[in-house]
Amino acid sequence: MANHKSALKRHRQSLKRRARNRISKTRIKNSVKAVRAAIEEKDLAKANEALVEATSVLDKAARKNVIHASQAKRRISRLQTAVNKIEA
Template sequence: MANHKSALKRHRQSLKRRARNRISKTRIKNTVKAVRLAIEENDVAKAQEALKAAMSVLDKAARKKVIHDRQAQRRVARLQAAINKLA
């Protein structure tokens, strides 16, 4: 455990960020899972609606630097490709 005042503050900040990032990453996983389930059910309309929500969550996470912006773009592109394969 840190002893200096600044190091203690840094530790508190890192715990807050970690909690915030975990929430965001869980939300990403759940929205992407919803898209994949819709794809497995061969429901194009449902998959596109779920993708719209997933894109929003991924873009927000990339904007907040939870994930890298290219990773967000790559995930969206792969989900979109899977949906296009259905249609």
Template structure:
């Protein structure tokens, strides 16, 4: 454990940020899972709605640097391709 006042503060900040990031990453996983479940059920309307939510959450996480911008774009792109495939 740190002894200096500034190091103690950095540790407190890192714990807060870790908790915030874990919440966001869990939310990402759950929304992506909802899209995949809708795709497996061949429900195009439900998949499109879930994709809209997932892309919003992924973009927000990328904007806040929780995940990398390119990773968010790649995930959205792959989900969109899968949704388009069942819609066709």
């Protein structure tokens, strides 16, 4: 454990950030899972609705640097492609 005052503060901050990031990553996983479940059921309306939610969650996570912006774009793109396939 750190002894310097600044190192103790950094440790406290890292714990807060870790908790915040874990919450955000869990939301990402759940929203992506909802889209994939709707795709499996071939329910287009449900898939589009879940995709809008997942897009919002991924973009928000990228803005807050929980995940990289390119990763968010890639995931959104892949989900959109999957939804488009059931539409065709």
